[in-house]
Each structure stands twice: as C-alpha cells, then as structure tokens.
Amino acid sequence: MKTTQNHNTYDVIIAGAGPVGLFLACELALAKCSVLILEKTADPHSSLKKLPFGIRGLSAPTIEALDRRNLLQELEVHKRVKNPHQKAEQGGRRQIGHFAGIPFREGNVDASQWKYRLPSSTEPSLISEMAELEIIFAHRAEALGVEIKRGFAINNFQQTENLVTIQSADQSFEAKWLVGCDGARSIVRKLGGFEFAGTEPEFTGYTTQIDIADPEKLGQGRIVTSKGMYMQSQPGYVVIQDFDGGAFHGSDKPITIEHVQEVLRRVSGTDVTINTLHITTTWTDRARQATTYRNGRVLLAGDAAHIHAPLGGQGLNLGLGDAMNLGWKLAATIHQKAPKDLLDTYYTERYPVGEQVLNWSRAQVGIMGPKPESRALHAIISDLMETSDGASYFAARVWGINTKYDLGSDHPLVGRSTPNFELEDVKTIADLMHNGKGILLDFTADDAIQSLANQYLNQIKYISGPAREQLGLSAVLIRPDGIVAWAADNELDLVELQQAVQKWFVS
Numbered sequence: 001m002k003t004t005q006n007h008n009t010y011d012v013i014i015a016g017a018g019p020v021g022l023f024l025a026c027e028l029a030l031a032k033c034s035v036l037i038l039e040k041t042a043d044p045h046s047s048l049k050k051l052p053f054g055i056r057g058l059s060a061p062t063i064e065a066l067d068r069r070n071l072l073q074e075l076e077v078h079k080r081v082k083n084p085h086q087k088a089e090q091g092g093r094r095q096i097g098h099f100a101g102i103p104f105r106e107g108n109v110d111a112s113q114w115k116y117r118l119p120s121s122t123e124p125s126l127i128s129e130m131a132e133l134e135i136i137f138a139h140r141a142e143a144l145g146v147e148i149k150r151g152f153a154i155n156n157f158q159q160t161e162n163l164v165t166i167q168s169a170d171q172s173f174e175a176k177w178l179v180g181c182d183g184a185r186s187i188v189r190k191l192g193g194f195e196f197a198g199t200e201p202e203f204t205g206y207t208t209q210i211d212i213a214d215p216e217k218l219g220q221g222r223i224v225t226s227k228g229m230y231m232q233s234q235p236g237y238v239v240i241q242d243f244d245g246g247a248f249h250g251s252d253k254p255i256t257i258e259h260v261q262e263v264l265r266r267v268s269g270t271d272v273t274i275n276t277l278h279i280t281t282t283w284t285d286r287a288r289q290a291t292t293y294r295n296g297r298v299l300l301a302g303d304a305a306h307i308h309a310p311l312g313g314q315g316l317n318l319g320l321g322d323a324m325n326l327g328w329k330l331a332a333t334i335h336q337k338a339p340k341d342l343l344d345t346y347y348t349e350r351y352p353v354g355e356q357v358l359n360w361s362r363a364q365v366g367i368m369g370p371k372p373e374s375r376a377l378h379a380i381i382s383d384l385m386e387t388s389d390g391a392s393y394f395a396a397r398v399w400g401i402n403t404k405y406d407l408g409s410d411h412p413l414v415g416r417s418t419p420n421f422e423l424e425d426v427k428t429i430a431d432l433m434h435n436g437k438g439i440l441l442d443f444t445a446d447d448a449i450q451s452l453a454n455q456y457l458n459q460i461k462y463i464s465g466p467a468r469e470q471l472g473l474s475a476v477l478i479r480p481d482g483i484v485a486w487a488a489d490n491e492l493d494l495v496e497l498q499q500a501v502q503k504w505f506v507s
C-alpha cells in the first residue's frame with residue numbers, strides 16, 4: 001500500500017479522541033503546542049456514551065480541573081442542580097456514593113474534617129455523561145487549534161531520538177511526542193513495548209438495555225445473590241456481575257439474548273424472560289497498570305496506562321487526572337522551559353495514584369463475591385459505613401479529596417489540590433487559572449516575593465492581598481495543574497520559596 005507522508009511536524013500527536021485524549025489536547029494547546037489527535041472511529045456519537053450507559057461519576061479532582069479551565073459551567077448537570085438523580089431523598093439519608101455497592105449517606109459524612117475544602121469549593125462529586133464531556137472537550141480543543149482526524153486508527157509507529165513517525169490508515173504523520181490515550185486495548189502501549197502488569201478478573205460484568213416480560217420477578221436496587229450481583233437502575237436497564245472468572249468477556253462469543261437471559265436467570269435465581277435485547281456491553285475487573293508511563297518520546301495516559309473494574313467509577317477521573325498532570329509538563333518540555341526531570345514527575349506522581357485506584361477496585365471485588373468470607377466482610381464494612389468516621393473515610397477516598405502527591409515537603413498542603421481561596425475582588429483561585437499558568441499567591445503583599453515572581457512572568461501569575469479565608473497561610477505556590485508546590489505559614493523563607501520555584505519553573 002502506498003503511504004502518503006504529511007510534512008507538518010506536530011509537537012504532539014495523541015492517539016484517541018476519548019475524554020482523556022481530548023482533555024490532554026486542550027491542556028497542550030492552551031500552552032501553545034501544536035496538537036493532532038488521530039481517532040480510530042469515524043463517528044464520535046456512540047450510544048454507549050449516552051445516558052444511561054455513558055453515565056459517569058466525576059470526583060473532586062476532575063470537577064476542580066474543569067473549574068480551573070472554565071469548563072465546569074458548560075456541564076448541564078452543573079447548570080441544573082447538584083445531583084438530579086438523588087435529590088428526591090431527603091433528611092440526611094441521601095445516598096451520595098458507594099463502596100462495593102454499600103451506600104454511604106449524606107448525614108453521616110463529616111466534611112469538617114477536610115480542612116482545605118473552603119466554602120467556595122466545587123461539589124465533591126457530580127454525575128455527567130461521557131458524550132457530553134467529549135463534546136465539550138472537542139469544542140474546546142478545536143477552538144484552541146487542535147486538529148482532530150476521525151477514522152484514523154494508528155497501526156504502527158517508530159521513534160528516533162528526536163521524532164516519532166506514526167502510520168494511520170494509508171498516511172504517515174510526524175511529531176516530537178506521541179501520547180497513547182487509546183484506551184484499555186491501547187495499540188501504542190502494545191507497540192511501544194510497555195509492560196502491563198496486574199491481576200486477572202473474577203467476573204464478567206454486563207450492562208444491558210432489555211425488554212423484560214416479567215420485570216416483577218427481579219428485585220429493586222442492587223441485589224447480591226449467591227451467584228453474583230444484579231441491579232436494575234431504571235426499568236429495562238440492568239447491570240449483572242457473573243463470577244465466571246471473566247471467561248465470557250475474554251471469549252470471542254457473541255452476546256446473544258439467550259446468553260444474557262441465561263446469565264440473568266442464574267445470577268438472580270429467577271426464571272425471568274427477556275423479550276428484546278437492545279444494547280449490551282461487557283466488562284471485567286481485570287486490573288493492570290503500565291510499569292512505566294514513558295518510553296523515550298512515547299507516553300501513556302488514561303485507560304491506556306491502567307485498567308480496573310468500573311466499580312465506584314474512578315477510571316475516567318484517574319485518566320483526566322493524568323492529563324491535567326501531564327499537559328503542562330510536556331508543554332514546558334517542548335518549549336524548553338522544563339527544569340531537569342520535570343517530565344519524569346508525571347510517572348512518579350501519577351503511578352501511585354493509579355495503583356491506589358486499582359487496589360480500591362480489587363478491595364471492592366474482594367467483598368462483592370458470593371463466597372461466605374466475602375459476605376462476612378461485606379457485613380462488617382456495611383456497619384462501618386453507617387458510622388460518621390467510616391462514611392467520611394469512604395467519601396474522601398471515592399471523591400478523591402485526600403489525593404496528595406509526595407513532593408518531599410512536610411507541609412500538609414504541599415502536594416494537594418489548592419484550596420479555592422476567595423480573594424477580595426470575589427475572584428477565586430479557579431477563576432485565575434483559566435490560562436493554565438502557575439500562581440504565586442502572596443497574602444502578605446511582600447515586594448521580595450513579587451520581584452521573584454516577576455522573573456517568571458510567562459509561567460507564574462503573581463497575586464497579592466488578603467483572601468476571605470487564609471487557613472493560617474502567608475503564601476502559596478500553585479502549579480498550573482492546581483497542585484500546591486510550596487506553602488508557608490506565618491513565617492516564610494524566601495530562599496526556600498526560590499528553590500521551590502526553580503524546581504517547577506524555568507524563567
């Protein structure tokens with residue numbers, strides 16, 4: 001086959017226009033990089049990305065990232081109400097999340113434990129839709145100059161010291177960097193020689209839209225049986241977990257109505273009858289993670305770097321967190337404004353977060369199974385989640401509130417997402433981060449701090465003056481991804497601040 005060579009050399013080519021690839025493209029383009037996305041499918045509007053299949057829980061780091069890029073206000077759910085599906089239940093018993101299907105309830109969560117969540121904080125969780133997120137990200141990416149080519153599956157690539165050459169369809173493209181955001185079965189990961197280590201599945205999950213002849217035979221809500229679990233989220237929308245060791249998902253067998261009916265009957269212990277099978281998708285709890293996220297000029301992000309059961313819905317949040325972390329670091333590297341080893345911190349910061357999510361998902365599978373040991377553990381965790389400390393612990397983990405990178409500082413705020421300080425002019429930190437720059441926030445309005453910030457005018461915005469609530473801090477250095485790089489309480493050490501600035505920025 002003849003290959004057409006495209007002569008443009010992009011800063012970055014991204015494999016995959018899923019949410020992670022699109023959001024990463026926005027971050028890179030905001031930082032003035034030229035970006036091309038090559039997406040395998042021609043049609044972005046898959047029915048699996050729309051409600052109810054495409055429903056996704058967004059956690060605090062994702063919501064904060066969207067707010068910091070002025071995208072949160074575009075989400076319908078943000079425009080409407082906080083959580084339309086759960087508003088009806090009142091009185092502090094409202095379910096606001098779950099672990100292995102065990103709910104934790106609003107009245108039990110003690111948010112006062114989270115010192116850095118100010119009244120101006122965004123919601124800790126929201127329900128959104130994959131399709132909506134992808135449309136918002138794609139619009140933003142295109143407005144920032146990103147090229148998106150759909151119907152272009154990457155099938156090969158080669159890298160040299162300076163360049164990556166990528167083959168897709170019958171064309172060849174060049175970029176300084178290639179990022180694989182091409183999902184769980186990532187070809188970039190496979191061809192790039194990345195090791196993908198982890199554990200094998202316990203079950204096959206089914207998400208189905210079906211017409212049931214006798215729906216009254218099924219229970220309501222999430223029902224755990226001796227064979228697995230099933231749940232009718234809305235009439236006709238059924239999720240099933242069949243503890244078959246993941247055999248069906250791993251096979252090439254077609255998903256027929258007879259098969260889904262057999263699984264549903266066996267798991268539910270009923271003789272329920274399915275009249276029509278509209279849509280079905282299967283998934284497993286296979287948990288694997290790339291042992292490195294970078295090989296030369298090739299990087300991985302999102303499901304391409306890590307997969308796990310969708311229980312508790314963390315995969316999208318994890319992937320968007322990768323993109324927020326990687327975007328500014330890769331851009332600084334491209335513009336030769338990166339301190340030594342900056343790009344390596346993408347892996348050292350994000351790998352442990354991914355590992356925690358994989359283990360969180362394994363822990364859920366461990367107590368969901370039909371074995372008596374699992375049922376006994378399930379009962380104990382249920383009791384704990386009814387306590388305030390228990391519910392607060394699970395809420396903080398599920399919502400990603402305590403996510404903290406180890407940046408080598410003893411200060412409790414360093415490595416965490418910045419509090420959303422409200423400044424005197426009623427602007428919040430999130431409002432000040434729309435352009436993707438770092439911030440040096442100086443509550444003391446000290447000339448020496450300002451003159452340090454002035455040496456980094458293109459990288460850091462200097463903000464001085466008091467905030468409505470300062471949490472006992474005198475100054476805070478915030479990276480472009482909203483992570484606190486340095487913080488000082490009353491006494492501040494200018495040399496220490498200078499070192500912190502040099503660790504993350506080049507003037």
Ligand SMILES: Cc1cc2nc3c(=O)[nH]c(=O)nc-3n(C[C@H](O)[C@H](O)[C@H](O)COP(=O)(O)OP(=O)(O)OC[C@H]3O[C@@H](n4cnc5c(N)ncnc54)[C@H](O)[C@@H]3O)c2cc1C
Pocket residue numbers: 015016017018019020021038039040041055056057058152153154155181182183184186187207283301302303304310312313314315316317318319
């Ligand atoms: C049933 C279910 C429920 C879930 N619920 C939640 C939830 O509530 N919250 C949550 O955070 N996460 C949830 N997840 C996980 C979440 O959907 C994924 O983690 C997320 O979609 C990953 O995004 P991504 O962009 O990395 O990959 P994907 O969304 O898989 O996108 C990858 C893109 O790459 C393209 N591609 C693939 N191969 C190539 C190639 N060779 N060349 C070019 N393009 C290619 C694909 O077509 C696709 O568009 C759920 C997952 C499932 C299955």
